[in-house]
Amino acid sequence: MSKTILVVDDSATMVMSLKASLEIAGFTVETAGDGVQAISKLKSGIKPDLILTDINMPNMGGIDFIRNARALPGMRFTPILALTTESQQAKRDEAKKLGATGWLVKPVGGADLIKVIKQVLPGA
Amino acid sequence: MALEFKKVTAVVSEQMTVEDAEILLDWLIKHPRGRINLSACTHLHAANLQVLMAARPRISAWPRHAPLAAWIKAALTP
Amino acid sequence: MNPLLDQFITEGRDILQTIGERLLQLEDTPDDSALMGELFRLVHTLKGNSGLFDLPEMTRVLHAAEDLMDAVRDGRRPFDRPVADRLLEAMDFVLALIDEIGDSAEAAPPNTARHANDALELANALRGLLAAAQATTPTATETEPAATPAPSPAPAAMPLEALPSRIQQELTQRLEAGEPLCWLTYEPEEECFFKGEDPFHQILQLGEPCWRRVSSREDWPPLAELDAYRCILRFEAILNTPAEALHEHFRYIPEQVRIIPLQPPAPTSASSSEPPPDAETTWSFNVVLEAQREILGLTDNPPWLSGRLRAVATTLEAAFASIGQVVERDALEQALHSADASHSSQPLLNWLDEQQRRGDTQLPTAASPPGAPAEDIAPPPEAQEPQEPIKFGRRAEDRLAGHTLKVDQAKVDRLMNLIGEMVVTKNALPYLANRAEEVFGTRELAREIKAQYGIINRIAEEMQDAIMQIRMMPVSFVLQRFPRLVRDTARKLGKEVRLVMEGESTEADKNIIEALADPLVHIVRNSLDHGLESPAERSAAGKPTEGRLTISARQESDRVVIEISDDGRGIDPDRIRRKAYERGLIGEPELERLTDQEAINLVFAAGFSTAEQVSDLSGRGVGMDVVRNAIACVNGAVELHSQLGQGTRLRLSLPLSMAVTNVMIIESAGQRFGVPMDRVAETVRVARNDIRTIKRRLTTVLRGRLVPLVTLNDLLALTIEQVPNDDDEFAVLVVRIGADHLGIIVDDCRETVDIILKPLGGVLAGLGGYAGSALLGDGSVLLVLNPRELL
Numbered sequence: 001m002s003k004t005i006l007v008v009d010d011s012a013t014m015v016m017s018l019k020a021s022l023e024i025a026g027f028t029v030e031t032a033g034d035g036v037q038a039i040s041k042l043k044s045g046i047k048p049d050l051i052l053t054d055i056n057m058p059n060m061g062g063i064d065f066i067r068n069a070r071a072l073p074g075m076r077f078t079p080i081l082a083l084t085t086e087s088q089q090a091k092r093d094e095a096k097k098l099g100a101t102g103w104l105v106k107p108v109g110g111a112d113l114i115k116v117i118k119q120v121l122p123g124a
Numbered sequence: 125m126a127l128e129f130k131k132v133t134a135v136v137s138e139q140m141t142v143e144d145a146e147i148l149l150d151w152l153i154k155h156p157r158g159r160i161n162l163s164a165c166t167h168l169h170a171a172n173l174q175v176l177m178a179a180r181p182r183i184s185a186w187p188r189h190a191p192l193a194a195w196i197k198a199a200l201t202p
Numbered sequence: 203m204n205p206l207l208d209q210f211i212t213e214g215r216d217i218l219q220t221i222g223e224r225l226l227q228l229e230d231t232p233d234d235s236a237l238m239g240e241l242f243r244l245v246h247t248l249k250g251n252s253g254l255f256d257l258p259e260m261t262r263v264l265h266a267a268e269d270l271m272d273a274v275r276d277g278r279r280p281f282d283r284p285v286a287d288r289l290l291e292a293m294d295f296v297l298a299l300i301d302e303i304g305d306s307a308e309a310a311p312p313n314t315a316r317h318a319n320d321a322l323e324l325a326n327a328l329r330g331l332l333a334a335a336q337a338t339t340p341t342a343t344e345t346e347p348a349a350t351p352a353p354s355p356a357p358a359a360m361p362l363e364a365l366p367s368r369i370q371q372e373l374t375q376r377l378e379a380g381e382p383l384c385w386l387t388y389e390p391e392e393e394c395f396f397k398g399e400d401p402f403h404q405i406l407q408l409g410e411p412c413w414r415r416v417s418s419r420e421d422w423p424p425l426a427e428l429d430a431y432r433c434i435l436r437f438e439a440i441l442n443t444p445a446e447a448l449h450e451h452f453r454y455i456p457e458q459v460r461i462i463p464l465q466p467p468a469p470t471s472a473s474s475s476e477p478p479p480d481a482e483t484t485w486s487f488n489v490v491l492e493a494q495r496e497i498l499g500l501t502d503n504p505p506w507l508s509g510r511l512r513a514v515a516t517t518l519e520a521a522f523a524s525i526g527q528v529v530e531r532d533a534l535e536q537a538l539h540s541a542d543a544s545h546s547s548q549p550l551l552n553w554l555d556e557q558q559r560r561g562d563t564q565l566p567t568a569a570s571p572p573g574a575p576a577e578d579i580a581p582p583p584e585a586q587e588p589q590e591p592i593k594f595g596r597r598a599e600d601r602l603a604g605h606t607l608k609v610d611q612a613k614v615d616r617l618m619n620l621i622g623e624m625v626v627t628k629n630a631l632p633y634l635a636n637r638a639e640e641v642f643g644t645r646e647l648a649r650e651i652k653a654q655y656g657i658i659n660r661i662a663e664e665m666q667d668a669i670m671q672i673r674m675m676p677v678s679f680v681l682q683r684f685p686r687l688v689r690d691t692a693r694k695l696g697k698e699v700r701l702v703m704e705g706e707s708t709e710a711d712k713n714i715i716e717a718l719a720d721p722l723v724h725i726v727r728n729s730l731d732h733g734l735e736s737p738a739e740r741s742a743a744g745k746p747t748e749g750r751l752t753i754s755a756r757q758e759s760d761r762v763v764i765e766i767s768d769d770g771r772g773i774d775p776d777r778i779r780r781k782a783y784e785r786g787l788i789g790e791p792e793l794e795r796l797t798d799q800e801a802i803n804l805v806f807a808a809g810f811s812t813a814e815q816v817s818d819l820s821g822r823g824v825g826m827d828v829v830r831n832a833i834a835c836v837n838g839a840v841e842l843h844s845q846l847g848q849g850t851r852l853r854l855s856l857p858l859s860m861a862v863t864n865v866m867i868i869e870s871a872g873q874r875f876g877v878p879m880d881r882v883a884e885t886v887r888v889a890r891n892d893i894r895t896i897k898r899r900l901t902t903v904l905r906g907r908l909v910p911l912v913t914l915n916d917l918l919a920l921t922i923e924q925v926p927n928d929d930d931e932f933a934v935l936v937v938r939i940g941a942d943h944l945g946i947i948v949d950d951c952r953e954t955v956d957i958i959l960k961p962l963g964g965v966l967a968g969l970g971g972y973a974g975s976a977l978l979g980d981g982s983v984l985l986v987l988n989p990r991e992l993l
Contacts, residue, residue, distance in 0.1 A: 010243075013210045013251040020206070050398075056243040070396065077142040079398030085246060085268070101398035102454040107253025119451075122167045122403040123139050142395055145430040153425050170402035171395055171430050178422040191406060199416035 003124055004028040005117070006048035008038040008065060009083065010057040014106075018052060021110035027117075027124075035060025039068050042075060050121050051080045052104070055091050063094055070099040079120045083108065126165075127151075132158050133184055136165040145171035152179040159184040167192065173199055207311060210251050211304045217248045218297050219682070225286050225293075226685045232281045242271045245289075248296070258535075259314045259321035260299050266328035267292045273332050288327050290686070295324055315539050322532060369413050373440065376412065377466040382444040383412065387460040388437040388452070389419060395431050399455070402435075408451065411439035440464070490521045495554065498547035511541050514550060522557065529557060611712070614672050621666045622958035626977040628662050631655035670711065670859050677755040677764070678706035680719045684726060688751060691730045698737050698747055699730060704754035710762040711859040717836040718764065718856070721829040725766050725852055726751065728826070733770035733850050743847065745769065760858050767851035773844035775801035782810065802844050803941050806830045834990060837863075837880055839938075863959040865976070865986055867952040868935060870914040871922045876957065876986035877946075878973060883938050885951045887931040902934075902945065909936065911945040917971070917992045925949045937989045946989065959986055 005027045007018045012033075019029045030046055032038035034057045042048075051069065055062035062082055069075045079101040084092050092103045101120050104113065118124045127144055128135045134151055152158055152175065160176070162168075163185035177199055186193040224241045228234065249264035267289055273279040299314055306312040365373075377383055386408075390401040415438040422428070441448070445463045452459045494514050515538040522529045537553035631651055639648035681703055692699040734740075734749035741747050750769045755762060775798040782788045782804045788796070796804075804810060805826045830840050838856035857880065865876035866885070892902050893911060900911040911934065913924045924947050926932050934945040957976035962969060973988040 011213060011247045011251055013206065013213050013254065014247070016206050016209050017254045056246050058240070058243070076396055077398060083250075085250065096397070096454060099397045106250040119404075119407065120398065120400075122169070122400055142400070142431075149425070149428060149430045156425075167403065167406070169395075169400050170390070170433065170435060173402050173416070174418075174433065174435055175428065175430050177416070177418060177435075178428050179425050191410065194410070195402070195406065195414065195416065198414045 002026050002028050003049040003121065004030060004047070006030045006032065006038060006041065006046065006051045007053075008032045008035065008051065008057070008062070009054040010034050011054070014054065014083075018108070018113070021108075021113050024110065025114045025117075034058055035062065035065030035068065038065055039072075042069060042072055047074050048078065049124075050117060051078060052083060053080060054083045055088065055095065063091065063098060066095055066100050067098045081116065081120065133161055134158060135161040136168065138164065138166050140165065140168035140172045142169040142171050145169060145175050148172055149175045149179075152181060157182075161185045162187045162193075162196065165189070165192065168196075176200060204310070207255065207303070210255065211300055214248060214251065214300045215297070217244050218293050218300070220244055221248075221293050222290065222686060223682070225289055226689060228281055229283075229286055229689075235275075238271075238275050238281070242268070242275050245271050252296075255311045257299070257303075257311055257314060259317045260296055262321045262532075263292050263295055263324045263328070266325035266332075270328045270332050279332060285331055288324075288331060292324050292328060295320060315535070316543075318532070318536055318539060322536075365413060373412060373464065374466070376442070377464055381442050383464040384441055384443055384445050384448055385460075385462040385464055386437070386439050386441055386448060389458055390433045390435060390455070391458055392432045392434065394433050394455075394458075401433065401437065404451070405437050405439070408439065408441055408443065408448075411441045414439040484525065487521055487525050490517065491554070491558070494518055494521075495551070498551050498554070500547070507545060508542050511538055511547065511550060514547075518550075518554065518557075609672070614669070617669050618673070621662065621669050622960075623977075624662050625666060625958060628655065628658050629978070631658065673712045673859070674709040675712050675715050676706060677708045677710065677715060677718070677762070679715055680722060681706050681753060681755070684722075684753060687723065688726065688730065691727060692734075695730060696736060697730065697734055697749060699734055699749045699751055702750065702752045702754075704752065705756045708755040708757055708762055709858075710856065714762065714836050714838075714856050714859070717832065717838075718854070721832045721854070722753075722764070722766070724826075724829050726753070729766060729768045729770065729850065733768045733772075735771050739771075743771075757858065758855070761855050762858055764854040764856070765851060766854075767849060769849040772846040772848050772850055773802050773805065773842075774846050778802060778804050782807065785810065799843075800941070802842055805842065806840070837878060839880075863973075863976075863986070864954055864956055865959075865984070866935070866954045867984065868914070868933070868948040869950040869952065870924065870948045871918070871920050874952070874982075874984060875914075876955075876976065876984045877935060877937070877989060878986065879954055881937045881989050883936040883943055886934050886936060886945075887927070887929075888934045888945070888947075890926060890930050890932065893932070900947075904936070904943075904945075907943075909943050909945050911947055912993070913947040917946070939990055939993060944989075944993065957984065957986070 005022055007015055007022070007029055008031070009015050009018070010033050015031050015033075019031060022029045030041060030048060032041050035053075036059045038051075038053070039060070053062045053065055057065075060068070066080055066082070069078075069080065080099065082092065082095040082100045082103040083106055084095075084103050085106055092100075095103060102116065104116055126136055126138050126140045127147055128137065129151060132155060134148065140148070159182045161184045165187045166189050173196065176196070180200065183196075183200065186197065221241065221244050224237055224244070228237050228241060231237065245264060245268050249261060249268050252260045252264055270279070270285065270289070274281050274285060279285065295317075299317065302314065303311045373383060388401065388405065390399065394401060417436045417438070419434045419436050445461050448459070448461045449456065452461075494517055497510065497514055515534055519529050519531070519534060534553060537549040541547055541549040632655060635648040635651040635655065638651060639645050684703065685701055688699055688701040729751055734751065735743070735745075737747035740749065752767050753764070754767075755764045757763070775796075778801045779788070779793055779796060782801070783790070783793050787804065787807050787810060806829075807827060810827065826842075833840050833854055833856065836856060838854055841853040841855075842850070843853070844850040864879040866879055866882055868875050868877060886904065888902050888904075888911075894901055896908075900913075901908055902911055903909070915922050915924055924932060927950075932947045933949060933951045934947050935951060936943050936945050955978070957978070959974040959976055961974045962972055966972075971988055971992040973986045973991075976984045976986060978984050
């Protein structure tokens with residue numbers, strides 16, 4: 001069964017690009033435009049095997065999203081990768097502390113993306 | 125579900141997830157002499173490894189997947 | 203175009219639009235941290251998106267902008283004018299690139315390399331602001347701590363001795379054979395499972411170790427007390443993997459691992475620093491360089507020159523890398539680019555000379571430390587801010603950004619035409635009902651036709667309304683450019699101006715809104731240029747130094763009214779009179795007689811320009827007459843009010859829609875014509891006796907006011923007398939032409955009707971005097987006059 005990945009990013013372009021890379025690699029992709037949307041998706045019963053989330057988003061940013069997502073019952077152990085830029089060391093550290101598994105630095109190439117996902121997601 | 129319980133043997137298939145660790149732990153508490161068949165196991169989450177190390181059950185079959193078997197053997201047979 | 207690129211362009215335009223707005227807002231409230239955060243996020247998003255494509259110029263500029271915004275957000279650099287100016291310029295540049303990409307029909311983004319210089323210059327300007335800030339406050343920098351691995355505890359007691367001697371032997375052999383063995387200790391933090399980590403999965407990816415051990419950091423508790431989810435594992439292994447690869451593998455949790463490179467027992471002097479290039483490398487490096495020089499020295503100019511140059515550049519970059527010298531990629535790119543453009547190898551040769559000259563100073567000792575990012579080498583010229591702002595592409599004001607109507611306009615127009623025909627066709631039904639009754643005597647059928655007509659009429663009207671709604675757009679479509687325009691223009695003129703906009707959501711037909719764009723720009727520029735005074739002049743006059751320019755829009759019944767007012771110096775009627783007289787626009791009698799308001803209205807006269815000297819802003823001889831004509835074209839009217847020393851107010855009144863025109867039907871020379879009702883002030887009957895000839899012009903007195911008269915037949919060049927009614931009275935249509943009234947004598951005034959006005963087409967298109975034509979319910983064609991043109 002293919003693994004499901006939830007992509008959270010406010011940029012439709014970024015979502016489209018990530019989705020394409022992930023689908024080519026055989027993942028099922030769910031998307032959300034910000035943290036609020038993503039949380040309601042998770043509450044509605046979607047249980048991704050991994051979450052990719054942007055940090056800078058309106059409504060609910062990535063940091064708050066990670067904190068809120070970890071508090072949901074089914075999301076305690078789910079790997080979460082934060083999408084950051086190279087200048088965001090502080091954000092990365094904060095995200096990691098709050099429960100992110102790791103991070104990717106934008107722009108993320110398709111091959112790198114899949115490589116990192118395989119590193120954190122057993123059986124991917 | 126990667127765990128199937130047959131009398132005194134727990135048979136693990138494919139991947140044991142982090143959630144499986146609690147189930148495995150419960151079963152091992154209830155079946156102190158329980159055995160584990162890992163032959164079809166391809167991966168087990170570290171939480172399961174931890175449970176196995178603490179419980180030291182008898183392994184009735186090691187994983188066919190050699191690298192996994194080597195590490196689990198190293199963990200359970202110091 | 204591929205969908206991703208398409209999406210990027212659409213989103214990019216939206217983001218740029220918002221960035222522009224937020225920058226201007228931030229100038230007013232520089233302490234608004236939410237605004238600042240949003241701005242950073244937008245720039246950041248755009249940069250991230252641009253990185254998905256091969257658009258190095260765009261990414262370079264956005265990257266610099268992002269860094270600057272980051273510094274501003276963190277308070278390392280105040281948000282001030284230079285910052286806003288540079289960021290706005292950067293966004294103009296990016297918009298120009300996006301437009302260029304959008305205009306190209308290619309599937310992949312076009313090569314934008316020819317903007318490389320601009321991009322470099324802009325990025326440097328942005329970084330210059332950053333450098334200036336960092337020079338002053340060096341403490342607050344929160345740059346990335348170089349990706350140094352967590353300091354591994356010193357390998358105090360190399361635990362190798364604890365290993366079985368068989369393993370020790372094996373390790374020694376492998377180390378002597380040059381294998382990069384590392385000792386790894388991985389102690390995952392207790393709560394690591396709750397961060398989605400699986401330490402065992404990490405370990406399993408490392409490959410078969412030479413030696414391994416899995417243990418617990420604490421004694422195992424009784425099973426019943428075990429917390430399966432508190433990780434107390436410890437993994438140890440000796441791996442045939444370079445330390446860097448291990449650091450990379452555990453990059454998310456450097457504090458949880460210890461990585462100790464093992465060394466052969468026989469101590470050697472191998473230092474940890476990069477060895478200098480050995481003789482062999484240096485030799486082959488020189489050979490490669492000579493070969494490239496030879497190629498560049500070729501003087502032929504083959505069609506594949508461009509490919510050859512690119513190959514040389516790539517080879518050179520690799521060659522320098524081989525001796526550990528990081529080349530300045532952009533400089534090389536630029537050299538390649540200008541070589542390409544000039545079909546000459548010289549720029550690349552120059553680059554090579556420069557590179558070698560620089561390299562010679564370094565080479566004897568060692569190569570420059572690897573890994574120094576090119577960014578660092580590229581020198582931000584000086585920490586000073588460039589004097590002259592850099593101009594890029596079209597400015598925001600030159601272009602209506604965004605595309606609010608997502609439907610092809612032709613489709614909406616077609617709907618509009620169809621409903622127009624429908625309205626006209628439906629109007630034939632009452633005629634049909636009358637014929638049924640009068641010609642065929644079937645009153646019952648007539649009544650049914652009328653009933654059906656009522657229903658069709660209602661549906662048609664609703665449909666028409668719905669279609670017109672599609673074409674409605676908010677005034678903000680044209681107003682959105684003004685914050686930037688006012689800001690830039692005011693700055694250029696050294697004036698301080700606050701722009702207030704009201705009622706931006708007021709809607710009108712797309713054509714009307716679009717027709718507003720140019721006149722509004724002209725009016726606003728006029729106001730900034732001539733209306734509002736310099737700060738000094740204002741304070742001398744006891745006004746606040748900051749001038750106020752208000753653009754307000756609102757709907758008044760079926761018209762949209764736009765007012766542009768300023769609190770500037772106002773218009774001096776005396777000066778207008780003098781100018782008008784000097785220019786021969788008025789004679790001496792008028793000089794005395796004109797009221798102040800009439801004098802002010804003279805600015806609308808063709809060829810009138812009040813500017814003492816033509817400025818490059820509102821200048822080039824375009825006067826207010828152009829504004830008035832443009833507004834009149836869409837059946838709009840302009841009113842100008844001004845109070846000397848207090849300010850000026852221009853009121854534009856336009857129809858909400860051009861789709862339906864209310865016309866009065868008149869008769870003349872046995873023909874029917876339409877006259878738009880918004881031109882008609884009144885219709886009166888004037889007895890032949892009341893018409894006088896003054897200075898060979900027909901005139902009459904209406905309510906104590908002298909009104910000049912013309913006959914329609916004269917205007918239409920018909921040599922037929924107008925026909926009076928039985929009481930020898932003429933029908934006179936009084937029309938407004940600007941502020942003046944004029945009576946047009948016709949044969950008869952009839953009813954008013956709503957029509958769909960269509961411009962004249964084909965050979966008739968060039969005919970002045972007609973606003974267009976319309977079909978009437980009985981199928982006949984009505985020509986609609988344009989009185990303004992006729993006169």
